[in-house]
Amino acid sequence: MLNWASRFNIFCYLDNHLYGDEVYECLLAVKPADFFDDTHAFSLIDKFIEKGSWYFGHLSYDLETSRSAHAIDRRERIKFPAYYFFKPKIVVAIKGQSLTIFSDDAEKIYREILNTPERTEENSSVISINHRLTREEYIEKVNKLREHILYGDCYEINFCQDFFAEGSIIDPLAVFERLVATSPAPFSAFYKLNEKYLLSASPERYLKKTGSRIISQPMKGTYRRILTSPEDDHALKLSLFNDSKERAENVMIVDLVRNDLSRICKRASVTVDELFGVYTFPQVHQMVSTVSGILKERTQFSEIIKATFPMGSMTGAPKHKVMNLIKKYEAVPRGLFSGSVGYIDPIGNFDFNVVIRSMFYNALEKYVSYYAGSGITYYSNPENEWEECLLKVEAIKKVLT
Numbered sequence: 568m569l570n571w572a573s574r575f576n577i578f579c580y581l582d583n584h585l586y587g588d589e590v591y592e593c594l595l596a597v598k599p600a601d602f603f604d605d606t607h608a609f610s611l612i613d614k615f616i617e618k619g620s621w622y623f624g625h626l627s628y629d630l631e632t633s634r635s636a637h638a639i640d641r642r643e644r645i646k647f648p649a650y651y652f653f654k655p656k657i658v659v660a661i662k663g664q665s666l667t668i669f670s671d672d673a674e675k676i677y678r679e680i681l682n683t684p685e686r687t688e689e690n691s692s693v694i695s696i697n698h699r700l701t702r703e704e705y706i707e708k709v710n711k712l713r714e715h716i717l718y719g720d721c722y723e724i725n726f727c728q729d730f731f732a733e734g735s736i737i738d739p740l741a742v743f744e745r746l747v748a749t750s751p752a753p754f755s756a757f758y759k760l761n762e763k764y765l766l767s768a769s770p771e772r773y774l775k776k777t778g779s780r781i782i783s784q785p786m787k788g789t790y791r792r793i794l795t796s797p798e799d800d801h802a803l804k805l806s807l808f809n810d811s812k813e814r815a816e817n818v819m820i821v822d823l824v825r826n827d828l829s830r831i832c833k834r835a836s837v838t839v840d841e842l843f844g845v846y847t848f849p850q851v852h853q854m855v856s857t858v859s860g861i862l863k864e865r866t867q868f869s870e871i872i873k874a875t876f877p878m879g880s881m882t883g884a885p886k887h888k889v890m891n892l893i894k895k896y897e898a899v900p901r902g903l904f905s906g907s908v909g910y911i912d913p914i915g916n917f918d919f920n921v922v923i924r925s926m927f928y929n930a931l932e933k934y935v936s937y938y939a940g941s942g943i944t945y946y947s948n949p950e951n952e953w954e955e956c957l958l959k960v961e962a963i964k965k966v967l968t
Contacts, residue, residue: 568659569757571683572597573740577653579623579758581910581920586753589918593661594910596623599653609650613867616652621669622911624652625758625765626919628877628901643900644731644934645927647763652911689738694935694967699729699898702953708896709949715892716945723819724883724892727940728956729899732967735935739764739928742966746926750849750962754920756908765903767925768962770848771855773878773907774871775918779862781871782840783828785820785880786921787942788813788854791958792847804852808845816942817843817854823879823886824858830874832860850962868911878921881905883942903927904938926963937963 572578578597583589603615609630616622629649657676658669668676700708705728712724743757743766750768758765771786790807793799807813821839828837837860844855862871883889893901904927909919926937939956941947 568593568595568680569740569744570686571680573686573759575759576761577759579653579655579908579910580756581908582747582755582757583753584747584751584755590912590916591660591662593659594623595659596621596653596655596657596910598656600656602651602653604651605649609872610869612650612652613869616868616911618915619913620654621658621913622652622654623909624650625903625906625908625922626650626872626876627903627906628881630872630876630906643902644932645763645902645929645936646932647760647765647903647927651760686740688741690736691738691741692734692736692933694732694735694737696730696732696964696968699731705953705956706949709943709947709952712892712896712943713945713947713949716943721889721892722884723816723942723944724889725881725905725940726893726943726952727897727901727905727938729904729936729938730960730964731934731936734933735928736930736933737928737935737967739766739930742766742926745966746962749966750924752848752924756920756922756925758908762929762931764928764930765908765922765925766928767908767920767922769920769923769925770846770853771880771921771923773909773919773921774875776862776871776916778916779864780859781828781832781862782857782859783824783875783878784855784857785817785824785878786853786855787817787820787880788845789941789955789959790852792849792851804845804847807852807854808843812944812946813854814843815946816944817856819884819944820879820942821856821858823884824875827875827879828858828860831862831866831871833863836861851958868917876907877905878907880942881921881923881940901938905940924959924963926967935967 581594660667752768752770754769756767772784840857907919911917939959941952941955
């Protein structure tokens, strides 16, 4: 199916790798019949989205700082637009043993997919990964952020760094397949927008809407796994659950999410369904909480995004203050990193991820990048935060080099 999709300039593939009991396990959308991007005011997106049709696309972190393309910082080299949604002519959905094709030419498309020849990996260049920040520079910035927390400017801040390779040629599909084989995740995405690619093994959900119910699942707290010893691995999982620093970091973001959702949900409907849940993934243990609410009647998509984006797990608290600090201390703009990719279905339900544990590729500029971040509190150990960032991108570095 992905071999077949690769012929198109624009497509979006989403895969939950059998985590949970979702409506669909895989979704693939190709061939835009119409699109909405940052040449339009974001407030107009509600007129673009109509019931009865599918929509796929993304929100960049830049959406918050720029509602138009013109203010995006061009130091960001991948160059995804601030937002892009398309109405696909073809949607392929997989659940269990069933495959459904939403298209007027479903039988023809099914035969095309079955008859798509196997492909061999295209030639790639040697990838040499560069750190934007040295270990010493990173530690210095974290200590400055701890001072901001001490002085009361904020409580917690998600501080990110990027890794990059210039003059690089990769086969995006082959690299994506290696990435999800190494690190299958519930919100994986392979997204192509002309010469720009997202290859994501994200474990985190931003927002899901089912009927009038909306849920957010902020993820804060990461521990390495010990795959050689089930007993030690389980002990680490328990340590994460009991870690006071990770709990403090998680609960601050839960409170932020509760506040965000209360702006668009009915009074007294916002609840914390799970606090400090610890979930195991191939590379790491993660602390995840779940917050839900019942939307007010006639709440539009743009209102939901305005109230909740960017997600608190990728900013910190209070949100607007830490976003100014992020702009000051991070070396380059985030672009699509810590943004979101997802879909809206024909009855208006939607599901969007958090773009983390992801790599980005601009085939025209031959530029590869990926990012990692961690939540900084006053009690953070800068050396440990550095190591946590390296842990989070371990799978990406492995499949690239």
